[in-house]
Amino acid sequence: MKPPALTAAALAERFGLTLRGADRTITGVAALASATPEQLSFLANPRYRAQLAHTHAGTVVLCATDADVFAGTALLTENPYVAFAKISALFAPGQESIPGIHPTAVIDATAVIDPTASIGPHATVGARSRIGAGATIGPGCVIGPDCEVGDGCLLVARATLVTRVRLGQRVLIHPGAVLGADGFGLAMDAGRWIKVPQLGGVVVGDDCEIGANTTIDRGALDDTVLEQDVRLDNQIQIGHNVHIGAHTAMAGCSAVAGSARIGRRCLIGGGAGILGHLELCDGVVITAMSLVTHSINVPGEYSSGTPLMDNRSWRKNAARFRQLDRIARRRAGDAKDHE
């Protein structure tokens, strides 16, 4: 696809930015370090401010406070990352999907496929499932029975909706994601595990995004629920009957155990874990690889873990962690001695 040619002035008008300097034609977007004079770049992370002086980018989106360092055409805004996201979307190639059902796809006779939907090669759609208008089911996807895929959804490739999964509109699912597998429900009976049937489903709100190889189990009785605009990175595990509030974002490899309830606008760091049956209120931030072991009812940032050290120092300090209670007790004893 040949990228469109736009001008800095046109972008300024379209997205409400302030143009400073000469107008320029823009043929694409790039990072500060690699952009050419025909390309537009941006500065959002102060970490990269020093690159402004050396960039070959002809046009840069940035805050007014950073603009003095840059000699070229500037598009000024209070939120350069948002403006850049919108601009670069104009240059992004979309998934090339053709309406209709690929001849290798296998569609159950009771499934209902909107004529504007695209069903890719080697996809399967199960009994009583419905695929909405403009939705794309990429190659190798498996849609089991009793699922609903809303209008404009995009399942890139090799995603699986096992059963009773209902997606809202414009949900984006990356390859390898599995929604609606059995929750991990087991009861110990006479020395053996017996399986607790998982009778619920998964409900995913509008505009959610589900990362590659992420798994979301279906509920045991009620549904597992993601409200609208929830954003899940890759390799996240969501247990059965979890409820995640709108606009919450979770970074890669984080995990939520069964029946936990996460509020709206939370940010869960990479590799973080949340134990089952807990509740997190709105606006909670969990830093990377922390373990949440109790409910949280005050918004704010929470952490666990210890700092990284060279291994020799770490061994010494970690060994003392074993003695921490004893050390603290002795300390308290000393304090008494001093009294």
Add this chain to the structure above:
Amino acid sequence: MKPPALTAAALAERFGLTLRGADRTITGVAALASATPEQLSFLANPRYRAQLAHTHAGTVVLCATDADVFAGTALLTENPYVAFAKISALFAPGQESIPGIHPTAVIDATAVIDPTASIGPHATVGARSRIGAGATIGPGCVIGPDCEVGDGCLLVARATLVTRVRLGQRVLIHPGAVLGADGFGLAMDAGRWIKVPQLGGVVVGDDCEIGANTTIDRGALDDTVLEQDVRLDNQIQIGHNVHIGAHTAMAGCSAVAGSARIGRRCLIGGGAGILGHLELCDGVVITAMSLVTHSINVPGEYSSGTPLMDNRSWRKNAARFRQLDRIARRRAGDAKDHE
């Protein structure tokens, strides 16, 4: 599928429960908070005891000690979760699999498929592999060469058995699971990695369950082994030559490095890690996100990590962890001064 209608009295007789109150017809199962008078619910987790007073469930399975709070029809038992699991299985729809080989499946000429097995759309079965009676190979599954799938196994969809994987009877494998990939065996030779061939296989005992996107590598020389009734949740990683004892259950995102040996009836918490070549005796419990760095020969519960705190407090305390050895030494010095 229309759910069957059963009565409380019939369930009591079938599963050895004590009926208290009027007999009732039951058309389904549901959670306490959402059940209707025609549905049966249960109380197993004391956390939800308060819901008993408000539930609309007509029938509830629970302990005698909880029964006074509930006015409706009660089915009394010492283990309500087990009884509920058995009852709800009567209402669970099974996977709709039809015996025979789907026309889009690709079966090697040397593979042997039992006529009662079901091979789904776009599945492949490799050379010399055998699929047992009543087994279901769901859509998109890849069974490589020299594999065995026992009677009554269910591979839901898109599971992969790479090579030399032998499943016992009634093994349940969820989508995206990969069994029998190369173990991570590398040797450094003149500044470059060379690959150590992985010549073993994977042996999975009867009644095991393997979660979505879980990976179990095949052995380097001998096999990787799961004894019977091992239950693995989603996104678990099992390294080559690991041996897991019968009835052990592992929660999501946990991982076991190569050649570790885990006993019977162990419980491994979510996100926990077990280093290579270690041995855990029977009956070990590892709490979530703990790292096991040495062998364990005493049954019981083990943990590592630090508690969750607000980030400001955590930063202060974590900074002190760096000084822990110094603090402890000074303390010891003080103690000497006092002598």
Add this chain to the structure above:
Amino acid sequence: MKPPALTAAALAERFGLTLRGADRTITGVAALASATPEQLSFLANPRYRAQLAHTHAGTVVLCATDADVFAGTALLTENPYVAFAKISALFAPGQESIPGIHPTAVIDATAVIDPTASIGPHATVGARSRIGAGATIGPGCVIGPDCEVGDGCLLVARATLVTRVRLGQRVLIHPGAVLGADGFGLAMDAGRWIKVPQLGGVVVGDDCEIGANTTIDRGALDDTVLEQDVRLDNQIQIGHNVHIGAHTAMAGCSAVAGSARIGRRCLIGGGAGILGHLELCDGVVITAMSLVTHSINVPGEYSSGTPLMDNRSWRKNAARFRQLDRIARRRAGDAKDHE
């Protein structure tokens, strides 16, 4: 496949080993504990030295310093693991791939497939993608548009290259791996997330290995890069624009957040995490489940976390971690008192 029969003397000559004892025919390789007199085994990990006295292996590859414990035919070398890797490769069955395109594969009209490549059942190859000489695309793989697969690559099964993924030569990708999915780029705009288009690709150098269900996102603007001979185990997550130096190896379930730069010959332990935008110099070792929160510019071993303890002791010590800053301050106060 019938394994070849070789002799100890022939192996000694081929791989530069010293033969001690009688020459023997070798029909296969096995672990010390299970080898038969016709098989060759090895000792590399001192943990298994005691097995030398009892092994039935006819031939063992080992260090001269260990040779006195073993009475049979010995092949002496300074690096038994490397020698064993090379020898056992002679006995390893290769993937049985036949050049040509399976009739069920779906190939875009603009894709270019080398006639010596093998495209398996139910694979798809997208627009403008190229598959090199001798490459194998296993069953169920999805190669999206604008990808390049170098000569001799092996995608075992069900791997996905989403778009703009360029593989060097002899890259090995295990099932379920997803390369080139969208990086996790989001900007908060008026209370909702908007997606930052991910316009870059993924570049993978020669001789890299990518584990089962591992995910490598494509870059936001520039590419995500793995230099040559990088070895990734299963279930690893690599964020967008990460750069990994040559010969670095990462163990299972580790993760690297966006734009981090990892040097050459690093070893990243299982479950370890590396935060975004950090730099690790060459030769850094991170132990299992450590979290890297700052850049590292000195080679060596680094760790975080606390040691495993029985849960009762852990609870006591972990509770004191909450008070660590207070304890340290009091200590400092005491020290002052003593002055």
